[in-house]
Amino acid sequence: xSTIESPRPAVILREAAKPRPRWQVILVRPETxxxxxxxxxxxxxxxxxxxxxxxxxxxxxxxxxxxxAIVALVLTIVIISGEIDLSPAAQMALSACLFxxxxxxxxxxxxxxxxxxxxxxxxxxxxxFFITVLRLPSIIVTIGTLILYRGLAQVLAGDKSIGSFPGWxxxxxxxxxxxxxxxxxxxxxxxxxxxxFLGITILGRQIYQxxxxxxxxxxxxxxxxxxxxxxxxxxxxxxxxxxxLTASRLGSVRYDLASGGELxxxxxxxxxxxxxxxxxxxxxxxxxxxxxxxxxxxxxxxANIAINAQLTVMGLLLIVSxxxxxxxxxxxxx
Amino acid sequence: MSATGPLxxxxxxxxxxxxxxxxxxxDLDLMPGEVHALLGENGAGKSTFSKILAxxxxxxRGTLSLAGQPVEIPSPIAAQRLGIxxxxxxxxxxxxxxxxxxxxxxxxxxxxxxxxRWAALAQxxxxxxxxxxxxxxxxxxMRGLSIADQQMVEIARALASDSRLIIMDEPTAALTxxxxxxxxxxxxxxxxxxxxxxxxxxxLEEVRAICDRVSIFRDGDRIETAWTxxxxxxxxxxxxxxxxxxxxxxxxTSHVGAVALSVRDLTLPGRFEGxxxxxxxxxxxxxxxxxxxxxxxxxxxxxxxxxxxxxxxxVDGKPVTINEPSDAIALRIAFVPEDRAIAGIFRSLxxxxxxxxxxxxKIAPRGxxxxxxxxxxxxxxxxxxxxxxxxxxxxIGELSGGNQQKAILARxxxxxxxxxxxxxxxxxxxxxVKAEFYDMIGELAASGxxxxxxxxxxxxLLALSDRILVMSEGRLTADIPRAEASQEAxxxxxxxxxxxxTVSGAAA
Ligand SMILES: Nc1ncnc2c1ncn2[C@@H]1O[C@H](COP(=O)(O)OP(=O)(O)OP(=O)(O)O)[C@@H](O)[C@H]1O
Ligand SMILES: [Mg+2]
Numbered sequence: 001x002s003t004i005e006s007p008r009p010a011v012i013l014r015e016a017a018k019p020r021p022r023w024q025v026i027l028v029r030p031e032t033x034x035x036x037x038x039x040x041x042x043x044x045x046x047x048x049x050x051x052x053x054x055x056x057x058x059x060x061x062x063x064x065x066x067x068x069a070i071v072a073l074v075l076t077i078v079i080i081s082g083e084i085d086l087s088p089a090a091q092m093a094l095s096a097c098l099f100x101x102x103x104x105x106x107x108x109x110x111x112x113x114x115x116x117x118x119x120x121x122x123x124x125x126x127x128x129f130f131i132t133v134l135r136l137p138s139i140i141v142t143i144g145t146l147i148l149y150r151g152l153a154q155v156l157a158g159d160k161s162i163g164s165f166p167g168w169x170x171x172x173x174x175x176x177x178x179x180x181x182x183x184x185x186x187x188x189x190x191x192x193x194x195x196x197f198l199g200i201t202i203l204g205r206q207i208y209q210x211x212x213x214x215x216x217x218x219x220x221x222x223x224x225x226x227x228x229x230x231x232x233x234x235x236x237x238x239x240x241x242x243x244x245l246t247a248s249r250l251g252s253v254r255y256d257l258a259s260g261g262e263l264x265x266x267x268x269x270x271x272x273x274x275x276x277x278x279x280x281x282x283x284x285x286x287x288x289x290x291x292x293x294x295x296x297x298x299x300x301x302x303a304n305i306a307i308n309a310q311l312t313v314m315g316l317l318l319i320v321s322x323x324x325x326x327x328x329x330x331x332x333x334x
Numbered sequence: 335m336s337a338t339g340p341l342x343x344x345x346x347x348x349x350x351x352x353x354x355x356x357x358x359x360x361d362l363d364l365m366p367g368e369v370h371a372l373l374g375e376n377g378a379g380k381s382t383f384s385k386i387l388a389x390x391x392x393x394x395r396g397t398l399s400l401a402g403q404p405v406e407i408p409s410p411i412a413a414q415r416l417g418i419x420x421x422x423x424x425x426x427x428x429x430x431x432x433x434x435x436x437x438x439x440x441x442x443x444x445x446x447x448x449x450x451r452w453a454a455l456a457q458x459x460x461x462x463x464x465x466x467x468x469x470x471x472x473x474x475x476m477r478g479l480s481i482a483d484q485q486m487v488e489i490a491r492a493l494a495s496d497s498r499l500i501i502m503d504e505p506t507a508a509l510t511x512x513x514x515x516x517x518x519x520x521x522x523x524x525x526x527x528x529x530x531x532x533x534x535x536x537x538l539e540e541v542r543a544i545c546d547r548v549s550i551f552r553d554g555d556r557i558e559t560a561w562t563x564x565x566x567x568x569x570x571x572x573x574x575x576x577x578x579x580x581x582x583x584x585x586x587t588s589h590v591g592a593v594a595l596s597v598r599d600l601t602l603p604g605r606f607e608g609x610x611x612x613x614x615x616x617x618x619x620x621x622x623x624x625x626x627x628x629x630x631x632x633x634x635x636x637x638x639x640x641x642x643x644x645x646x647x648x649v650d651g652k653p654v655t656i657n658e659p660s661d662a663i664a665l666r667i668a669f670v671p672e673d674r675a676i677a678g679i680f681r682s683l684x685x686x687x688x689x690x691x692x693x694x695x696k697i698a699p700r701g702x703x704x705x706x707x708x709x710x711x712x713x714x715x716x717x718x719x720x721x722x723x724x725x726x727x728x729x730i731g732e733l734s735g736g737n738q739q740k741a742i743l744a745r746x747x748x749x750x751x752x753x754x755x756x757x758x759x760x761x762x763x764x765x766x767v768k769a770e771f772y773d774m775i776g777e778l779a780a781s782g783x784x785x786x787x788x789x790x791x792x793x794x795l796l797a798l799s800d801r802i803l804v805m806s807e808g809r810l811t812a813d814i815p816r817a818e819a820s821q822e823a824x825x826x827x828x829x830x831x832x833x834x835x836t837v838s839g840a841a842a
Contacts, residue, residue: 202698209691212680219639219677220691220745221663279682329682 030273030325031285037271037317038292045299052299056179061301062294063173063249066187067092067242068261069290072268073187073194074238076286078231079269080198082211082278083138085235087127089261090149092243093253095119097153099244100162100253109169116240123149124236131232132225146262154255163252172248183245187290195283203227211278267314268293271321275329289321339402341366341499341530342387347396349382351732354724356382360396360556362549364499369521369531371541371562374551375575375764376736377722380534381423383551384501387532388420389413417498421491421505423534423735423762424675425484429477434459436476437491462490467516469626481672481758482508482625482790489517493524500524501532504735506540507761508672510624510790511825518544536736536764537791538567550574575766590800591615593651594784595667595753597636600645605631606808609645613753613784618775620799621788622824627805629788630672633755636786637662637669639677649753663692668751670742672758672788678742681731685723686712688730688741692749715744720767736762743771747778754778757788772798792821806830 046052071088078085099116103109123145130141175182198204210217210224217224247253271289274281296317300310340363349357357379364370372380385391387398389407398405400416407413413420428436437459459472468486476484485505492500506514521531521544533545541548542562549559550573557573565573593612600609606628613619621629635642638656646653649665656662662669671677680688689712690697697708712726719740723733730738739762746754756775760768775798779785789795795802802819804812804827812827 200703201701202694202703203701205687205698205703206694208683209680209687212683213676215677216680216691218659219637219669219671221660222691223658223660279680 030321030328031282031288033321033324033328034272034285034288034292037321038288038295041292041295041299045295045302048299049302052302058294058298059180059184060173061298062291063181063183065264065290065294065297066181066183067245067249067258068264069268069286069293070183070187070190070245071235071238071242071261072265072272072286072290073190073283074231074235075265076269076272076274076281076283077194077198077207078235079274079276080211080278080281081207081228081231082214083131083228083231084142084266084276085127085138085232086142086262086266087123087146087149088235088239088242088265089258090146090153091120091123091236091239092246092258092261093255094123094149094153094156094243095240096243096247096253096257097157097162097255099247101156103165104162109166113244116244117237120236120238120240120243121233122236123239124233125229127236128229128232132229150255150259153257157253157255159255161252161254165247165251169248170251172245183249186241186245191283191287195287198283207231208279211280213279264293267318270318270325273321273325273328275325276322280329338366340364341401343399344383344387345397345399347383347386347393347398349379349386349391350394352724355394356554357386357393358554360551360554362556362559364530364532366498366530367525367528368546369525369533369544371545371548372532372534372551373538373541373548373570373574375722375766376740376762377734378551378574379554380551381503381734384420384503384532384534387413387499387501388418390420414495414497417496418501419492419495419497419499420501421485421488421503423503423507425481425488430475432473432475433463433470433479433487434472436487437462437472437494458494459490462494463487465493465520466490468513480508480625480630481761482510482513485509486513486625489520493520497529499530499532501534503534504536504762505533506535506537508625508758508790510828511792511821512829513625514540536762536768538570538765542567552576571765574764589616589780589782591782594649595636595786596648596651597632598646598648600632600635600642600647602631602635602640602642604808606635606642606805609805609810611803611810611813613786615752615782615784616779617800618779618785618787618798620795620802621786621805622790622792622795622802623805623828624830625790627828628808629805630757631808632805633669633757633786633788634671637667637755639669639671663749666750666752667755668692668746668749668753669755670746670757670759672761674739674742674761679730679738682729684727685716685721685730685733685741686726689715689726689744689748692745696748711748715741715748718747719744719771736764736767739763740767747774751783753784753786755786755788758790759787760789760791760794792824795819795824796821804828 075085075088095116098119099112102112102115127142127145130136131138172182177185198207206222206227209222210227214224243257246257268289269286270276271292272285274285296313297310300313342364344360344362347357347360348355360383372383374380382391386393389410389412398407405416407416434456438455456472463470463472466486466489468483470483470486485508489505505517524531535541545562547559548562548565548570550557550570552574592615594615595613598610601607609632623629634640636647638658638661641657647656648654654665686708690708696711697703709726716723716726721737721740723737730741733741743759760771763771775785787795787798796819800816802814802824803810804824806828807830814823
């Protein structure tokens with residue numbers, strides 16, 4: 001008990017022993033759960049319907065969800081930063097209605113597109129003002145603006161749809177790059193870019209730090225409010241782009257465009273293993289979750305499962321994914 | 335004491351985290367009515383052992399018995415039922431609840447649907463705080479209390495629980511001598527009542543003052559248990575770290591240069607008033623005072639966390655506006671906060687990310703993070719401050735308290751500041767590293783940095799400072815040159831004498 005003569009080595013060797021085995025670090029991650037679910041869903045769907053062996057079919061049927069998935073990418077970053085934005089679907093509607101109204105009023109399409117993009121930025125800035133300057137909780141602010149933006153869209157466009165856009169603007173979901181529809185391509189490229197942004201840039205790093213502990217981030221000199229402002233702007237801009245994609249796919253706009261979309265977006269982000277309280281999550285997870293959703297939804301449609309049952313399955317999935325995510329994070333805390 | 339058996343006996347306790355063994359075959363007996371110190375370097379396993387006793391962690395191997403009966407302690411609630419209370423190293427509280435509510439949370443025996451008697455609750459809370467002789471308004475929310483006050487609330491909560499075994503994990507780390515004395519009075523009374531106290535501290539003089547026996551841990555082994563009186567300080571230190579620690583020698587104040595930081599009439603109503611002082615290049619200015627005197631508030635105001643409502647701050651003779659910390663950092667000011675758990679660490683992020691958080695331009699000159707640079711910087715810091723860890727990619731929350739503190743110090747040393755504000759920088763840091771850290775601070779000053787040091791540890795203030803400012807009730811009450819500084823002089827100026835603030839505005 002008294003072997004205290006030998007001085008301690010300069011570097012503590014035993015402490016430098018193995019951390020967790022690498023396979024465990026890789027396997028026990030929420031994205032892995034999403035990936036496994038994706039594989040299972042694909043196998044089941046292929047059993048249900050022979051169409052499913054066809055990649056082209058899946059890609060084509062994904063264009064509806066892909067619009068929400070693009071916004072979900074930005075929403076992922078917002079949630080990692082410790083905030084939430086529930087207004088993007090309403091922003092899609094209002095910006096698309098502004099686009100339609102501008103076009104109907106005689107503006108050329110490029111000008112109308114510009115109007116829509118600027119309105120997206122403005123709506124994002126409006127959210128950001130309440131959240132970062134007045135420091136109100138984002139969940140309350142964006143529930144408010146979700147109702148406000150949707151209401152404005154209805155006031156602006158009435159109950160009728162605005163349409164008859166020129167042919168070249170309509171049907172972007174049928175334009176292909178190889179076998180990939182343009183919106184899907186946009187989603188893939190945006191995933192790569194935002195994944196890199198979050199993964200290798202210092203700003204991405206700081207967003208994780210803010211979400212982990214805002215107080216500590218402020219003390220470390222991170223410009224928390226500026227970064228959050230930027231994120232809400234990005235959310236607005238992305239929503240307006242998604243709104244334009246929807247307008248092109250439908251060939252018309254109405255105030256109820258993308259209605260209920262905020263839930264789909266949150267569903268995708270949560271399925272991807274992003275932690276609702278911030279600080280953890282990844283674009284890869286959201287990317288995989290979007291495909292999981294596409295496979296499940298189209299699989300069930302092909303198998304003639306009623307829409308109500310589909311919703312039930314989605315709800316169950318959401319709960320399972322949240323439990324899995326929390327369990328994994330709690331495990332890594334102990 | 336020998337007539338009765340031990341209250342707790344631990345046999346062969348081992349604990350591993352993810353393959354790394356942090357406690358190895360620890361045998362320990364705790365007697366009724368004794369105050370038992372756990373000593374050891376940062377990361378030696380003191381907190382882990384305490385948490386095993388308190389049901390927070392399960393031992394990988396080994397058995398515990400309580401009053402002769404073998405027991406399992408599966409959860410903190412079970413520990414409470416068995417009469418074991420742990421005062422955590424990092425106070426964990428519910429920041430939005432009031433002090434009174436925090437005091438009664440987790441009390442076993444309350445009926446879940448029973449009516450809460452608010453008046454009785456507040457009464458009881460007041461009584462407990464009065465025992466501790468600290469003027470905390472029990473109806474105020476926990477949020478906004480200083481670390482020391484939070485610590486006092488934790489202690490009060492433990493007293494309220496009427497436990498047989500109370501484990502205090504570094505309760506005094508942020509307390510000044512006055513509060514420590516109050517705490518000791520209470521500990522002595524608890525001992526007389528036959529309770530067992532486990533006391534963890536890095537301050538040997540406290541251990542001498544209060545502890546009957548000491549157990550020394552090193553690298554997860556319990557090296558020795560002995561009567562406190564039978565071991566000299568040197569022997570204790572040698573067993574703890576395996577080598578003697580050199581005394582810190584003050585380097586003298588020869589190279590003091592121009593004024594680097596100057597504040598005039600800084601005021602934040604309710605917190606501090608009319609604060610004016612200068613810190614020169616190459617100078618270490620100590621800031622002493624009792625808990626709640628407003629020292630931390632002044633530091634936070636200078637760094638822009640909670641700016642003052644009036645008064646001016648100048649850096650290198652030029653007036654500056656500091657609205658948020660990023661402004662201060664741009665002026666090459668660094669601030670090590672006292673509250674590392676909340677304002678310091680990013681708990682779930684890797685150690686390397688934590689260490690490099692304040693130097694984005696060093697690890698990502700063009701916005702893209704250079705992993706190799708980051709790892710190098712982090713590893714260098716780890717070595718320099720001997721931070722004990724398994725890997726720099728490990729979440730910082732898995733490090734021991736003292737090692738987390740070292741990582742935060744490393745963060746700000748990396749930022750290469752011109753003006754360094756340290757708020758309880760050595761809170762929870764062991765004796766060996768403390769001496770090295772003092773040397774580092776001395777060197778920084780010698781190379782022309784201006785340093786403002788807030789510390790509740792008077793020997794630390796006296797050893798390091800060229801000049802000591804003292805605050806009491808939000809005002810500066812003394813500016814003591816090194817030659818005249820003594821514990822008595824500091825305490826004399828620190829103790830509030832209502833209506834007697836003669837030396838305010840102690841600027842040179
Ligand atoms: N949850 C955890 N996961 C992994 N390692 C841990 C965990 N908790 C503690 N450790 C490791 O166990 C060792 C002992 O830590 P412990 O907190 O008991 O030290 P300590 O003696 O209390 O030190 P200090 O004086 O710094 O408070 C450290 O090396 C620490 O990194
Ligand atoms: Mg500890």
